[in-house]
Amino acid sequence: MRRTAMRKPCCEKQDTNKGAWTKQEDQKLVDYIRTHGEGCWRTLPKAAGLHRCGKSCRLRWINYLRPDIKRGNFSPDEEDLIIKLHALLGNRWSLIAGRLPGRTDNEVKNYWNSHVKKKLIRMGIDPNNHRLNQTLPSPRNPCCFSTVITSSGSSDASKPPKTLFADNDRSESDTASCLEDKTIGSRELNLDLTVAVPSLSPSNADNKRHTTELKVTEELESERCPTLLLFR
């Protein structure tokens, strides 16, 4: 890591607005990007006549103003995919969001933290490593697993589970060891982890993405993530 002492701030703090964006600011940003395109976020605020930090502009555009943003609730399919991808990738929200058309990393992250995480915890699953917690839910009452088990895309916890315990008499230890023994990788899930390339030119973005994909692939090769079993 490189830390540069006395590094210049990304913007002149005393001259920038903070907090919620106004309609006028949104309009200025949209108009500017429509005319000039994305890029050079550092100079954009000044050029667009905005008293905002470049980072703030970028975030506002990416998370809210972009025309291809999909607003509204996440579908059960999307939720399942988020859980699967999180099991594979961890907190790499941008990679996860890349698999969800119209969704942003911030949105996925927020959804994870406010919905999915709690849901998994309720089901006795550690959301950090996707493993069953020490205190396993009883296999005789497996409904607590229904969200992650259903492979049809439904994540409605009120519906009966499909399969985790095909044999409800399976012991807790059997289940745990079964989960522990499985090594799941991207190939088994048939997940193409290539992130959609934006319409911008190749260059920085592509190079970065390529590097990230390589890293992810390497990690997946050796990754052991037992709870992915639940999704198949």
Add this chain to the structure above:
DNA sequence: AACCTCGACAACCGCTCCCTG
């Protein structure tokens, strides 16, 4: 009606990555 709590989500901040000179 007033207050409190909680959930959802927008936005900020600090850090890291990677390109360029």
Add this chain to the structure above:
DNA sequence: GCAGGGAGCGGTTGTCGAGGT
């Protein structure tokens, strides 16, 4: 090879509205 700078990412915080007491 190194330092500086821009862009992107993820964690965290702030704000607001809904629901409960």
